Amino acid sequence: MSSGHPLNDVFHPRSIAVVGVSANELRESLMGWLPRLLGFGYQGRIYPVNPRASEIMGMKAYPSVRDIPGPVDYVIFNIPAQLTPQIMADCAAKGVKAVHVFTAGFSETGKEEGRRLEQELSSIAREGGVRVIGPNCMGIYYPKEGLTFYPTFCKEVGSVAFVSQTGAGAIRFVNLANDRGIRFSKVVSYGNACDLDATDFLNYLADDEETEVITCYIEGVRDGRAFFEAVRDCMKQKPVVILKAGVTEGGAAAAASHTAALAGNESVWRAFFKQTGAISVESLEEIVDVVQALLHFPCPRGPRVGIVGRGGGIGVLATDSCEKAGLAVPSLTEETRSQLEKVNPEAGASVRNPVETALGLAGASQFYQEGLKIVDADPQIDFILTHIGLDVYGGFGPSLAEQLEQTMDILIETVKTMTKPVVVVLYPGARLDVISAVAQAQRRCLEARLAVYYTIEAAAKAVSKIIRYNKFIEETRSEPVR
Amino acid sequence: MSSGHPLNDVFHPRSIAVVGVSANELRESLMGWLPRLLGFGYQGRIYPVNPRASEIMGMKAYPSVRDIPGPVDYVIFNIPAQLTPQIMADCAAKGVKAVHVFTAGFSETGKEEGRRLEQELSSIAREGGVRVIGPNCMGIYYPKEGLTFYPTFCKEVGSVAFVSQTGAGAIRFVNLANDRGIRFSKVVSYGNACDLDATDFLNYLADDEETEVITCYIEGVRDGRAFFEAVRDCMKQKPVVILKAGVTEGGAAAAASHTAALAGNESVWRAFFKQTGAISVESLEEIVDVVQALLHFPCPRGPRVGIVGRGGGIGVLATDSCEKAGLAVPSLTEETRSQLEKVNPEAGASVRNPVETALGLAGASQFYQEGLKIVDADPQIDFILTHIGLDVYGGFGPSLAEQLEQTMDILIETVKTMTKPVVVVLYPGARLDVISAVAQAQRRCLEARLAVYYTIEAAAKAVSKIIRYNKFIEETRSEPVR
Numbered sequence: 027m028s029s030g031h032p033l034n035d036v037f038h039p040r041s042i043a044v045v046g047v048s049a050n051e052l053r054e055s056l057m058g059w060l061p062r063l064l065g066f067g068y069q070g071r072i073y074p075v076n077p078r079a080s081e082i083m084g085m086k087a088y089p090s091v092r093d094i095p096g097p098v099d100y101v102i103f104n105i106p107a108q109l110t111p112q113i114m115a116d117c118a119a120k121g122v123k124a125v126h127v128f129t130a131g132f133s134e135t136g137k138e139e140g141r142r143l144e145q146e147l148s149s150i151a152r153e154g155g156v157r158v159i160g161p162n163c164m165g166i167y168y169p170k171e172g173l174t175f176y177p178t179f180c181k182e183v184g185s186v187a188f189v190s191q192t193g194a195g196a197i198r199f200v201n202l203a204n205d206r207g208i209r210f211s212k213v214v215s216y217g218n219a220c221d222l223d224a225t226d227f228l229n230y231l232a233d234d235e236e237t238e239v240i241t242c243y244i245e246g247v248r249d250g251r252a253f254f255e256a257v258r259d260c261m262k263q264k265p266v267v268i269l270k271a272g273v274t275e276g277g278a279a280a281a282a283s284h285t286a287a288l289a290g291n292e293s294v295w296r297a298f299f300k301q302t303g304a305i306s307v308e309s310l311e312e313i314v315d316v317v318q319a320l321l322h323f324p325c326p327r328g329p330r331v332g333i334v335g336r337g338g339g340i341g342v343l344a345t346d347s348c349e350k351a352g353l354a355v356p357s358l359t360e361e362t363r364s365q366l367e368k369v370n371p372e373a374g375a376s377v378r379n380p381v382e383t384a385l386g387l388a389g390a391s392q393f394y395q396e397g398l399k400i401v402d403a404d405p406q407i408d409f410i411l412t413h414i415g416l417d418v419y420g421g422f423g424p425s426l427a428e429q430l431e432q433t434m435d436i437l438i439e440t441v442k443t444m445t446k447p448v449v450v451v452l453y454p455g456a457r458l459d460v461i462s463a464v465a466q467a468q469r470r471c472l473e474a475r476l477a478v479y480y481t482i483e484a485a486a487k488a489v490s491k492i493i494r495y496n497k498f499i500e501e502t503r504s505e506p507v508r
Numbered sequence: 509m510s511s512g513h514p515l516n517d518v519f520h521p522r523s524i525a526v527v528g529v530s531a532n533e534l535r536e537s538l539m540g541w542l543p544r545l546l547g548f549g550y551q552g553r554i555y556p557v558n559p560r561a562s563e564i565m566g567m568k569a570y571p572s573v574r575d576i577p578g579p580v581d582y583v584i585f586n587i588p589a590q591l592t593p594q595i596m597a598d599c600a601a602k603g604v605k606a607v608h609v610f611t612a613g614f615s616e617t618g619k620e621e622g623r624r625l626e627q628e629l630s631s632i633a634r635e636g637g638v639r640v641i642g643p644n645c646m647g648i649y650y651p652k653e654g655l656t657f658y659p660t661f662c663k664e665v666g667s668v669a670f671v672s673q674t675g676a677g678a679i680r681f682v683n684l685a686n687d688r689g690i691r692f693s694k695v696v697s698y699g700n701a702c703d704l705d706a707t708d709f710l711n712y713l714a715d716d717e718e719t720e721v722i723t724c725y726i727e728g729v730r731d732g733r734a735f736f737e738a739v740r741d742c743m744k745q746k747p748v749v750i751l752k753a754g755v756t757e758g759g760a761a762a763a764a765s766h767t768a769a770l771a772g773n774e775s776v777w778r779a780f781f782k783q784t785g786a787i788s789v790e791s792l793e794e795i796v797d798v799v800q801a802l803l804h805f806p807c808p809r810g811p812r813v814g815i816v817g818r819g820g821g822i823g824v825l826a827t828d829s830c831e832k833a834g835l836a837v838p839s840l841t842e843e844t845r846s847q848l849e850k851v852n853p854e855a856g857a858s859v860r861n862p863v864e865t866a867l868g869l870a871g872a873s874q875f876y877q878e879g880l881k882i883v884d885a886d887p888q889i890d891f892i893l894t895h896i897g898l899d900v901y902g903g904f905g906p907s908l909a910e911q912l913e914q915t916m917d918i919l920i921e922t923v924k925t926m927t928k929p930v931v932v933v934l935y936p937g938a939r940l941d942v943i944s945a946v947a948q949a950q951r952r953c954l955e956a957r958l959a960v961y962y963t964i965e966a967a968a969k970a971v972s973k974i975i976r977y978n979k980f981i982e983e984t985r986s987e988p989v990r
Contacts, residue, residue, distance in 0.1 A: 134820070136860075192821020198935075201899045205938030245824060271824040274831035276861075279839070280824040283860045309825065309965070338616070338644075338765075339674020339753060342727060343791065346759035355758035378618075378765045379758075415676075417683045453680070456687030458947065462940055483791070 032157050033222075033230040035123035037168050037212060039100035041071035043091055043122075045113050046104035049079040059102050059128070060085075066181065068172035073098065091116040098122050102165065107131035110161070111146045118154020125151070127160035132218055134162050136283055148220040163217025164193035167200060169210060170236070176200065184209020185238035186317055189227045191245045192271075193217060199243070199310045206314055207472035208321070211236040223248060228256040232263055239320050241267045241313050245281035250294070257302045265495060266304040267316050270295050303498035305491050315479060315488040323477040323489060324447045325496040326409035329353045331489075332401040333380035334394075335413035335451075341380030344413060344482045351486035352494070355379055362404040369396040379407075395436050402444040409446050409489070412437065413482055414467075415453035416460050427463040434467050438474045450478045451485050514639050515704075515712040517605035519650050519694060521582035523553035525573050525604075527595050528586035531561040541584050541610070542567075548663065550654035555580065573598040581605050584647065589613035592643070593628045600636020607633070609642035614700055616644055618765055630702040645699025646675035649682060651692060652718070658682065666691020667720035668799055671709045673698060673727045674753075681725070681792045688796055689954035690803070693718040705730055710738040714745055721802050723749045723795050727763035732776070739784045747977060748786040749798050752777050785980035787973050797961060797970040805959040805971060806929045807978040808891035811835045813971075814883040815862035816876075817895035817933075823862030826895060826964045833968035834976070837861055844886040851878040861889075877918050884926040891928050891971070894919065895964055896949075897935035898942050909945040916949050920956045932960045933967050 044059045060083055063072055074082040077089040088094050091101060091113065101122050103110055107129050117125055132144035144161065151158045159165055164175040170183045176197050186208055190196040196215040203210070211234065214227055224247055231237050240260055247253040260266045272281030273292055299306045307313050331353050333344050345355045358366070358379050366377035370393050376382040381401055383394045401410055414433060416426060441448050450471050454464045471478035479485035526541045542565055545554055556564040559571040570576050573583060573595065583604050585592055589611050599607055614626035626643065633640045641647055646657040652665045658679050668690055672678040678697040685692070693716065696709055706729055713719050722742055729735040742748045754763030755774055781788045789795050813835050815826050827837045840848070840861050848859035852875050858864040863883060865876045883892055896915060898908060923930050932953050936946045953960035961967035 134858075190821070192819065192824070194819030195821035195825070198819070198822070198897060198899050202938050243821060245821070269825075271821060271828060274828050276831045276837035277824055277828035280827040280837070280860070280862055283820075283858050308828075337674065337676030337680070339672070339677035339725060339727070340680070342674070342753040342759055342762040343677070343751075345762040346753060346756045346790075349756035349758045355762070357761070376616075376765050378762070380762055415680060417680050456684050458940070458944055461943060465940065481793075 041098050043073040043098050043101045045075040047074040066172045066174040091120050101125040103127040103129050114150040117156050124157040126165035130162040132161045158221035160217045164215035167213035180204040182209045187211050187231045187237040188213040188241045190215045190243040192243050203314050225252045225256045232260040243269045245272045257304050268304050269307050315484045318477045319488040319492045322475050326447045328408040330356050330408040332407040332410045347483045348486045351490040356406045358404050365400045369393050395440050398440050410448045413451040417455045430463050430467050434470045449485050450476050451482050454480050523580050525555040525580050525583045527557040529556040548654045548656040573602050583607040585609040585611050596632040599638050606639040608647035612644040614643045640703035642699045646697035649695035662686040664691045669693050669713045669719040670695040670723045672725040674725050685796045707734045707738045714742040725751045727754045739786050750786050751789050797966045800959045801970040801974040804957050808929045810890040812838050812890040814889040814892045829965045830968045833972040838888045840886050847882045851875050877922050880922050884928050892930045895933040899937045912945050912949050916952045931967050932958050933964050936962050
């Protein structure tokens, strides 16, 4: 992290003022910017600003930012759009370094008044030397410093950054990712980007030592060239995963009305991904899938997968999904097949690829244990995908969670002795007791640092993208320096 | 249903013998073919066959099928493959009409011995006039007669049939579909199809008055022309949804080793779908999605969708998903937009399409109610997709289920007053309490006969396929009789 970077004031504010905090704001409610900061453990000074209150939540309230005695690094705007220029002037006068304008009602309305207001706001900020996140956005989630825009986000620190033009989408994404074991370094929802935009955040994150993986939700960027260069620079040091929204005609129109973004031409973005090597995904869920693989799936030597699991038809569908995603499902060698047959006691199980295991009613079997190792040793195979579905091995009744527990014991112990990467698919099923048992099994995989997915499609796509990413990195690194 | 059809003996057996029932088979275990029949309420006579037991589960056991005193309509084979020819000879001698060979270890092994055994089995059956389901399959789930191959399947009767070359996949599919409110008329898992195959079942289901929708999982068919004609005939009376597995090279090889099926050329299948108009899907989950739409989504006049929900970026992604699926997301009229603005109090919400609602912390709002009706009245719109995600409207804490409950009240009441079809997306979220609340909301939608999905992608794809299906039906019906 470069010291003196303007974004240091955003991520490391020594004091925060919240403008537009209600006099009735209660800590217990969790919502409201003040309770969020307090509840999440922010350690700096907090100043509520409200001209009609003298004390809020036990803290002295100030009529304006100018009236706060000490220095103020960062201000959160939670007031109607019409009032924002006046508050920004206060911030400039006070020497505030950065602000987060949560308030909406600017250029994204498509109306002259909103556009004018946004221009006024940003010109006051520029002249006063105040950097702006927003307007129309959720701001910062930085667990290390106790900053958050959603009270139930995970307080644990991780290595994934998310740069997002969507606020509600950022809430959804972080919740989803938290649930699948992903922890964050820094998250920013920056909305209309009247000042700081994706390019600024990427440039900062490229050198940020707390961040190992960068993920983005982008609707459009002001300066395409600068964004391209920022992504290319990041890619020299860490993977960048980008969800480009507004790729269809209707989607581009929607993006314009959401954050006033120019979504840009589809072919331009295709070329962008080809040249930067950034990993392109199509949904928030797929960002999580790819990050899972980046964090927990050591890249295999090639795309040849050995599929192991119960259900012949499930195996055929798994094979289709893998090949559609660009993976290969080759036959196993004669040697491997004859070894599998020796340990596989069950007629109806297949010893080819996909391999059908006799993962019986007891939840697991010797074959599963032995079979994984035999497939692991096959020279035709670069990695193993194993799929486990309670609903296809008779899992019902009270011992269901126990059965899965036992299967996970075998799987996790066996993987330790294997030479090739393993990806796990835990089919969630439909009933709540199954979902709950599967969530527990997922946690065990993550503790064992195993990439885990809910569908074979998701696993195959994510793994395939990681393999392509690694190939891109190898090729660009081996290119002569120009 | 044509009386005298050989499949009547399969679906309406007056007596069933189970060959290979263990002497220790307990009713409480639920597994085992005997407990399944008893537990599911089969009302005909049941004969356990086991040469080493005189009584099993309180019923007299017989040493062989020949020794059973009365007539036997149907026999389930649960014995090693090597013993099946002898049992089939017993069945032929006894005058059994149809059998289900659960046993595996035949041509799907790829081995000469398995192939020979299957030929022997089917020639004994053919000469003896016994019809065969299987080998290597789960057989029949026909809740009306108390027949099932999985103990926890729903006992309620419905109008959907499923014809499946996968057994484990059929278990997964029925569980999934049951959970999403789908009830079945008849399900058959037929495996290697040494006698009865998909074509036979389709021909039967075409005229089956209990079946309104036919769904299929197919790896390959013996007689492509006959299958084509069967599907075309079904399509004259009811929709047919087909998951063709083994479409990739690896998938075709896997299909050969699963059910010894010839998967056939991809371009042949493309032409097949174009000519028959059958609805093509890519996963078991997608069969459920399409059936949801067939049962609960009245086909709209066209593909123009009005999207209503919370989250600007979520709306942009929703628009992309809809347009990628072949739907259109047009702008609303000036009139609609100005009406929406009058009731929409919240800056940051959009009155274009997608429409962002001020569906606030209280779970629902007047705008949601009014907004849905205003979008419904827009002449540019053929139907409405509304997406609801607890994770993006602040849903957390103890009142979460309550918030969603209130939203569903408003939605279900409002839909009753609307003129155009509505499809609901209930985003499941990640936490178990959210999943549980959403499952309850899903049940309420289904009770109100509203098609409901977990993702916008799934809803958009399913609805788009229904629109195309209806167009096909309209066009073929308007063609002159040749």
